[in-house]
Structure formats: structure tokens, C-alpha cells
Amino acid sequence: MLDVTVIEDPEAAAVSLDPIRARLLAELAAGPASAAMLAGQVGLPRQKVNYHLKALERHGLVELAGERRKGNVTERLMRATAASYVISPLALAAVQPDPDRFRDQLSARWLLALGARLVRDVGQLVTGAAKERKRLATYALDGEVRFASAAERAAFIQELTAGVTALIRKYDAPDTEGGRDHRIVVAVHPTLKEPQSPSPQTELE
Helix, strand or coil, rough: CCEEEECCHHHHHHHHHHHHHHHHHHHHHCCEECHHHHHHCCCCCHHHHHHHHHHHHHCCCCCEEEEEEECCCEEEEEEEEEEEEEEEEHHHHHCHHHHHCCCCCCCCHHHHHHHHHHHHHHHHHHHHHHCCCCCCCCCCCCCCCCCCCCHHHHHHHHHHHHHHHHHHHHHHCCCCCCCCCCCCCCCCCCCCCCCCCCCHHHHHC
């Protein structure tokens, strides 16, 4: 089972977004199960679970993990093909974001378009590398920083831009034969606050 896989096919995306099928995917990501086992977990008839499993299997979202005999019946044990799934903008190709349409480094929507392109491009690279059984060379940096003020944030961004630009100029070799182009994306955005559980006193009010 893969840690994460990207769904590029529109029909597969539609199948995965169905609430019942999404629940079945979550159950099967935890471990193999038969339609009868899943029926008890999700509160649906076995025949209906089987119907949904076949749809998921047609689009490569679940696969056969094995079979077992139970009385006079042979049960198929299914498992999810990944622990989690990401839907690529390719699933909505006609309306996928295009960061080249406009460039505004201070626009949250442009940042969103960049993120969508990142999912699309890396998803395609992962799929291609898997087919060729090759390792994909990537790197990511994730961290958090608390700025004392908006002015400090602006100064950080200015230094970050200057530093990354200097590195690009130092290592960029556009005329090198046999070289390979790489895309660099650097993002800064506010951290989402985790929802707080209500205190017992709040619940009583």
C-alpha cells in the first residue's frame, strides 16, 4: 500500500468523493476486509457494499488482498491501494488553476494556483516514476516561524527572496548539455489554528 496516491481520472475522482465510498476507502486503508465485514462497520447491506467496492476496484482505488472460505462461500478480502488520496487538478482539466495567467506574489489565490500545479506536476511525476520503477528525486522543507510584526514578516520575505534568487543564479546552468530543469516553489502563509475543544463549563452554558 502506498502512503499517498494522486487521482487524475475524473471518473475515479467522482467515485472517491461519494460519501459511502470514501468511508469504505477509510476502512480499507486500516486493513483488508470483506464486503460482509464492511457491511457491519458501515451499516449497509452486504450487496450494497459489494456494489460500491466494485466501483472502487474498477478505478484502481481498492484491490484484492486475498480470499478466504467462510462456510460454502468464498469471500474476497479487499484493501485500499493507498493510505490516503489526493485529487489532481487534472481531474478538472478544463478549469484547473493556471498560475501563469497572472503573477502576484502577495496573492493568496496565486499561492493556491501554485499549490494546485504542484499537486498536478508531482502527481504525474510519481505516476511516471512508478511505471518505470525509478526513484523520483524531490526535496521539501516544512517549518513554522512566528513574526513579531508585519514589518518583520516583510523583512523576512525580502531576505528569503534575495537568498533564493542568489542560489538560483549560482547554480542555474541553462546551457549545460544533459542537465535537467527543476521547479522551485517557496510559500509563506499563516498557520491554521487547531480547533479547540469546548471546556466543560462552556458545554454547560
